[in-house]
Amino acid sequence: xxxxSIEDLKKVKESGIKSLYPKKPKxxxxxxxxxxxxxxxxxxxxxxxARIPEKIGRSSTVGCIGACYAEPLVELYxxxxxxxLFKNVGVEEGxxxxxxxxxxxxxxxxxxxxxxxxxxxxxxxxxxxxxxxxTDEIESPFEEGYLDEILKKIPEISELDYFKNQEKIVLRxxxxxxxxxxxxxxxxxxxxxxxxxxxxxxxxIIKEVSNSKLRGRGGAGFPIGRKWKLCxxxxxxxxxxxxxxDEGDPGAYMDRVVLESDPHSMIEGMIIGAYTIGANEGFIFxxxxxxxxxxxxENAIEQAEKHGILGKNILGSxxxxxxxxxRGGGAFVCxxxxxxxxxxxxxxxxxxxxxxxxxxxxxxxxxxxxxxVKSWANIPVILSRGSNFLAGLGTERSGGTKVFSxxxxxxxxxxxxxxxxxxxxxxxxxxxxxxxEEVKAVQTGGPSGGFIPTDFFDTPLDYETLxxxxxxxxxxxxxxxxxxxxxxxxxxxxxNFTLSESCGQCTPCREGLERMRDILADITEGDAEIxxxxxxRKLADYIEDASLCGLGKTAPRPVLTTLDHFxxxxxxxxxxxxxxxxxxxxxxxxx
Amino acid sequence: xxxxxxxxTASEGRTILDVASEIGIDIPTHCHKEPFEPTGxxxxxxxxxxxxxxxxxxxTACTYPVREGLxxxxxxxxxxxxxxxxxxxxxxxxxDSEAVKKLAEEVGVEKTRFSKKDLDCTxxxxxxxxxxxxxxxxxxxxxNRGPDREIITPFEIFPSECKGCGACAEICPTDAIxxxxxxxxEEK
Numbered sequence: 001x002x003x004x005s006i007e008d009l010k011k012v013k014e015s016g017i018k019s020l021y022p023k024k025p026k027x028x029x030x031x032x033x034x035x036x037x038x039x040x041x042x043x044x045x046x047x048x049x050a051r052i053p054e055k056i057g058r059s060s061t062v063g064c065i066g067a068c069y070a071e072p073l074v075e076l077y078x079x080x081x082x083x084x085l086f087k088n089v090g091v092e093e094g095x096x097x098x099x100x101x102x103x104x105x106x107x108x109x110x111x112x113x114x115x116x117x118x119x120x121x122x123x124x125x126x127x128x129x130x131x132x133x134x135t136d137e138i139e140s141p142f143e144e145g146y147l148d149e150i151l152k153k154i155p156e157i158s159e160l161d162y163f164k165n166q167e168k169i170v171l172r173x174x175x176x177x178x179x180x181x182x183x184x185x186x187x188x189x190x191x192x193x194x195x196x197x198x199x200x201x202x203x204x205i206i207k208e209v210s211n212s213k214l215r216g217r218g219g220a221g222f223p224i225g226r227k228w229k230l231c232x233x234x235x236x237x238x239x240x241x242x243x244x245x246d247e248g249d250p251g252a253y254m255d256r257v258v259l260e261s262d263p264h265s266m267i268e269g270m271i272i273g274a275y276t277i278g279a280n281e282g283f284i285f286x287x288x289x290x291x292x293x294x295x296x297x298e299n300a301i302e303q304a305e306k307h308g309i310l311g312k313n314i315l316g317s318x319x320x321x322x323x324x325x326x327r328g329g330g331a332f333v334c335x336x337x338x339x340x341x342x343x344x345x346x347x348x349x350x351x352x353x354x355x356x357x358x359x360x361x362x363x364x365x366x367x368x369x370x371x372x373v374k375s376w377a378n379i380p381v382i383l384s385r386g387s388n389f390l391a392g393l394g395t396e397r398s399g400g401t402k403v404f405s406x407x408x409x410x411x412x413x414x415x416x417x418x419x420x421x422x423x424x425x426x427x428x429x430x431x432x433x434x435x436x437e438e439v440k441a442v443q444t445g446g447p448s449g450g451f452i453p454t455d456f457f458d459t460p461l462d463y464e465t466l467x468x469x470x471x472x473x474x475x476x477x478x479x480x481x482x483x484x485x486x487x488x489x490x491x492x493x494x495x496n497f498t499l500s501e502s503c504g505q506c507t508p509c510r511e512g513l514e515r516m517r518d519i520l521a522d523i524t525e526g527d528a529e530i531x532x533x534x535x536x537r538k539l540a541d542y543i544e545d546a547s548l549c550g551l552g553k554t555a556p557r558p559v560l561t562t563l564d565h566f567x568x569x570x571x572x573x574x575x576x577x578x579x580x581x582x583x584x585x586x587x588x589x590x591x
Numbered sequence: 592x593x594x595x596x597x598x599x600t601a602s603e604g605r606t607i608l609d610v611a612s613e614i615g616i617d618i619p620t621h622c623h624k625e626p627f628e629p630t631g632x633x634x635x636x637x638x639x640x641x642x643x644x645x646x647x648x649x650x651t652a653c654t655y656p657v658r659e660g661l662x663x664x665x666x667x668x669x670x671x672x673x674x675x676x677x678x679x680x681x682x683x684x685x686x687d688s689e690a691v692k693k694l695a696e697e698v699g700v701e702k703t704r705f706s707k708k709d710l711d712c713t714x715x716x717x718x719x720x721x722x723x724x725x726x727x728x729x730x731x732x733x734x735n736r737g738p739d740r741e742i743i744t745p746f747e748i749f750p751s752e753c754k755g756c757g758a759c760a761e762i763c764p765t766d767a768i769x770x771x772x773x774x775x776x777e778e779k
Contacts, residue, residue, distance in 0.1 A: 331736065348733060353631040353654040504740030505632045505714070505733070511680035514738045515705055535704065542676045545649055545669070546634050 002308035004316030006195055016187025021132035023079055024057035024139045030073035032064035032260040033292050038071035043094040050095050055102040055141045063261020065175025067162060068414035070112055076101060079138040081147060082129035087112035104141035106150050114154040121172045122189040122384050162412050162431055167393060169401045170377045171417045174261035179296050182303040185264040191309060193380040194268055198317045202276040211387035213399030218244055218372035219474040221463035230359040232277040234367035239279035241270055242370040245286040246340060248332035249446030252477035254403045255373040257415050259293035263300035269376030274321045277369050285340050287328040297325060332501035336549050337370050350503045351549035374403055394420030398462040402476060409482030410434040425457040428480055440481045445474025447497045448554035450561030470561045472554055486583035487566040488573055491558045492520040498555035509552030512543040526577040526586035533570055537563055592661035607638060607652040607663055618652045618665055619697050622715035629653035633715055634677050639664040679703040684710050688765040711767035714740055718759035718768060725758035
């Protein structure tokens with residue numbers, strides 16, 4: 001149905017709540033790409049085959065709750081009780097779990113945690129699942145006393161070390177709703193903020209966004225409110241909004257999870273942005289290597305159109321807005337905003353010098369508001385809860401939370417969201433369960449981020465502190481390098497990546513990075529001299545200073561920071577031809 | 592605005608390079624030639640600009656639009672150091688090109704520390720821009736990325752749209768494009 005009033009939205013919400021909390025128990029499967037990779041489809045097929053329809057309702061899909069280390073993740077929803085999550089559920093375990101459930105039993109072996117209390121950050125609503133569904137009749141094979149005994153022993157999700165210091169704003173619905181069902185998004189108060197936004201003056205919205213201290217989540221950290229103001233004040237025949245979902249960093253998958261788990265949170269933010277600056281057309285640029293995200297996004301746009309949330313006279317207002325998906329062709333540099341716009345226009349994705357900035361002259365030369373997927377997803381929360389709420393979660397200079405993909409040498413890997421200003425120690429040790437003495441350094445910010453050694457792990461993270469440490473926030477990759485990592489080899493790995501992804505148009509990035517790569521390769525092969533280290537640093541400084549776009553300007557970071565903090569490893573390679581990590585092979589010269 | 596301390600009045604829409612050359616300040620260029628749109632890719636014309644936040648940044652003079660209060664410096668140590676390294680890298684790429692040798696000399700570079708590649712083309716892209724202007728088509732353009740970037744015809748096939756106007760060869764600063772006489776179009 002087309003929603004044109006708040007009453008209409010309420011009706012859809014009721015339907016969504018029925019879908020979230022049906023009267024029969026059901027299983028939900030964590031089926032983002034990470035879950036698929038871990039084998040959730042096989043588990044799901046086996047469990048669906050074993051389902052007894054009289055006892056257990058039809059299963060559905062949820063996105064990613066962030067605990068990659070526990071995948072495949074299966075949720076058992078029990079009416080008037082809540083959700084029980086099972087971890088590392090293979091085919092056989094899955095069958096055991098569903099067979100037990102049909103008999104009213106809980107298979108304890110693979111139990112991960114429970115969710116008895118759900119929280120909707122959008123409207124600050126706490127839902128006790130013992131009250132859901134709201135209808136009188138429920139059908140459940142579980143005996144009340146038995147279940148209570150069991151549930152008592154299962155930790156609530158918010159008590160787990162992995163989750164207890166997390167704050168879910170961007171990922172507020174990830175793992176809770178079916179990303180292919182707009183009603184479930186609305187059931188968690190989705191699109192209510194859009195009604196509110198349409199009642200607001202655009203200047204008022206900009207003020208709220210500015211006061212929230214939200215900064216660009218693509219990595220550069222430009223204040224979002226200021227960007228919106230610049231774009232609103234720019235004159236042009238048309239204006240555009242763009243969501244940048246060209247996430248290409250090795251080991252990073254924040255945007256993918258948002259798009260695969262909760263696409264409407266971003267779409268709602270985009271509509272608000274478009275209304276604010278006066279744009280009627282938007283693009284989502286997404287890398288083609290994310291087929292599942294593309295599919296869910298296409299589905300989300302279609303459902304939004306059907307419900308009158310995209311298209312003409314959105315939600316009964318006078319505002320028109322449509323969104324088109326533009327898929328990348330596999331070039332990392334497309335994440336750079338001017339290259340991205342060039343790609344949407346159908347041209348080669350090469351960055352161009354700024355100024356002019358996209359807010360004045362962007363897509364087809366028109367004022368364009370381009371933000372990262374996660375930046376957009378923050379917007380509904382800012383407007384619904386007020387700017388102070390988001391500002392209060394972060395630091396003096398930077399509001400809100402930050403989503404990181406925590407990977408590498410940690411025991412608990414996954415996608416996490418923490419308050420801005422959280423220390424690396426709290427993340428890597430507290431959430432990731434790594435031992436500081438087993439860690440050498442962490443790389444923040446993707447392939448062009450710097451390595452930060454453990455000495456600095458107590459630093460509260462924000463854009464400025466990371467820059468001071470020689471790294472960048474980037475879009476949020478955190479790669480933990482354990483004690484068996486060779487820092488020279490690591491620097492070489494990332495330099496090879498940025499070099500192969502450089503567009504190759506400007507001299508410093510194309511020629512300079514290649515020369516740096518050659519020197520690094522020589523070092524790892526024992527063919528370098530000590531003076532090469534000096535040339536390596538000179539080249540790095542030069543490329544940072546002289547490159548045309550952000551890719552080149554940041555690409556030398558892994559080399560510069562490892563030179564700063566692990567110079568002795570470089571020297572050992574050059575002078576003694578040894579690699580303490582035992583990674584580099586010096587062609588039999590080693591003793 | 593000011594360039595190297597000299598106060599200048601310039602109209603909007605012009606670039607730093609335009610204004611500097613008018614008052615006799617020499618900024619080396621390589622990938623830019625009038626009347627084509629500048630692209631700022633060779634980076635030899637970098638100058639130092641104080642940003643509104645008070646930080647100093649390097650920008651290409653050929654692309655940077657002038658504005659009120661702009662402070663430009665064209666001969667700081669940072670500018671010289673950067674230009675030299677750019678010239679060294681280009682010289683290693685095209686060691687036999689007279690144009691590149693001359694450019695290097697202009698910024699004070701005699702030889703390069705890097706191993707030589709013996710290529711003809713600096714990837715300045717002027718040929719591609721000239722082609723588009725002269726023919727209305729992009730007969731030759733860039734392909735690939737990173738170190739593999741090169742100028743080529745589509746799929747390396749000689750397209751019938753090429754009328755042999757020679758604009759590309761004419762504008763190429765390093766003489767990397769040569770015009771040859773052919774009789775049979777098959778052999779083009």
